[in-house]
Amino acid sequence: MKRLLYPTLTVAGVMSFGMGQAIADPLYIGAYGGSTEKAMKEKIIPAFLENHDAEVIYVPGNSTDTLAKLQAQAGNQELDVVLMDDGPMYQAINLGFCSPLSGMKSLDDVYDVARFSNDNAVGIGLVATGFAYNAEMFKRNGWAPPSSWQDLADKKFEGKLVVPSISNTYGLHTLVMAARLNGGGENNI
Incomplete structure (x- = not known):
């Protein structure tokens, strides 16, 4: 594993860690495509790159795709930061892909409902499921x-x-x- 894996953190939060530091290897982010990918590429990643000498490689996919990539890369992780739905994230934790986020001062600002057990991941939003009809x-x-x-x-x-x-x-x-x-x-x- 190249680096600790910081799942479900907002990339902006992870990227603000160590401002001004150079990152030797490319930073691989596995996250959703569509509007999330657009926001990452147009807003979040450029803001991060203003403060870091780094290369960021965005790997789009839905949560199960990202989990499958983590499993395929077991023992030689390429993905450094991932954003996934809670179900696949629980699987990633149970499979040992997520390192504890202990020592991160920003965890004190996270609502309890968004903290996974042992602080191995942090939720970035809450979802409600229901019906939409015409x-x-x-x-x-x-x-x-x-x-x-x-x-x-x-x-x-x-x-x-x-x-x-x-x-x-x-x-x-x-x-x-x-x-x-x-x-x-x-x-x-």
Whole structure:
């Protein structure tokens, strides 16, 4: 392992550590694509580079892609900083990819709910999972808005639902709720 792995920290927070220092090796960041990648490349990384003599290599991917990269690189980590959803992050911790963040003064400023056990990772946001629906379409069809997960099993929604992949938090939450509705749960999908 080249360096300690600092998962789920905001990159700006990690990058402000040791301001003005030169970083000999490239700093590899594994994080989300899309708008996160754009913000990192246009705002956060340039601000970091104003204070550091470094090369930053951004490796985009969803959380499960990033976890797979960590597993493929086991024993010879290339990724130095990663941002992942909480489920894959717990897996990364359990697989030993995350070093404790002990001694970092900035941890005192982190809400308890955002601190993973043993301070092996820090959350950067909270997510709530729920339904979004087209109110106009529901009104036009005389349908009541969905009020429970069970409502989604109604035949009238067949072919009309969009559920994200279980490779992200929203899709995984939907899978767990479907399991619970059918007598299962997290340990019995």
